[in-house]
Amino acid sequence: MxxxxxxxxxAYRCKDAKETVEFYQKMLNMDFLVAIAEDRVPSTKAPDPYMHLFLDAGQGNILAFFELPNSPEMGRDENTPEWVQHIAFEVEDKEAxxxxxxxxxxKGLDVLGITNHGIIHSIYFFDPNGHRIELTYKTGTPEQMKQLKEVAPxxxxxxxxxxxxxxxAAWLHETEFTD
Structure with missing residues (x-):
């Protein structure tokens, strides 16, 4: 089993490896852990040079990126709204x-929120690659989490x-965050 x-x-794709590392270091204080570069893809042996980056997202979590200079310019799925695909990172509490x-x-970023999702509160912004980033903290009680798990099926x-x-679970968005 x-x-x-x-x-x-x-792992996500990035437009520029250096710019991406600098963004995550400056904006989110992530440590740059590892860079791997090859002229061939190890799993497929396809000739496709790449730079593969690894950043420390805390508590053993790693965020990785690939820069692919020989591939067509990076885009996004135009059939999927920008808010759907995102990377969410947890912070300690409301103050954080x-x-x-x-x-x-x-630091010059446009930040959306704070949005109250009932069991978490979040803010949103974009990295230089167009990836939506969420910072969130938990507010849900054990009882709320139990209730959500029970109704999920x-x-x-x-x-x-x-x-x-x-x-x-409509109760999740019944109140707005006020501060």
């Missing part, structure tokens, strides 16, 4: 999120049949 321990890394928002805005079953939002 497969027993996943944690995500080792999540408010401080992060102020710091990022002070029924919500999925209803969604699969109707493609309309089930209301089992």
């Amino acid at each position: 497969i027993n996943i321990k944690q995500i080792h890394h999540v 999120l408010l401080e992060a928002k102020a710091e990022l805005e002070g 029924a919500m999925l079953a209803e969604w699969s049949l109707t493609k309309k939002a089930p209301t089992h």
Whole structure:
């Protein structure tokens, strides 16, 4: 039986390896861990030079990027709204999120939020590659998390049949974040 321990890394494409590393170091204080560059893809042996970067996202989590200079210019799935695909990082609490928002805005980034998702509160911004980044802190109680887990199968079953939002967890977005 497969027993996943944690995500080792999540990899995304980047437009410029140096710019990407500098962004994550400056904006999110991530440590640059490893760079790997090859002229051939190890798994397929295809001739396709790349730079593969690894950044420390905290507590053993690794964020990775590939720069692919011989591939067509990087784009995004135009059929998927910008808000859907994103990378979310957890901060300690409300104070840490408010401080992060102020710091990022002070560094010139446009930051959306704070958005209240019932069990988390989040802010959003984009990296230089167009990847949406979320910073969030947990507010959900153990009882709320238990309730969400209990209704998840029924919500999925209803969604699969109707493609309309089930209301089992509508309480998540009933209140706005006020500060």
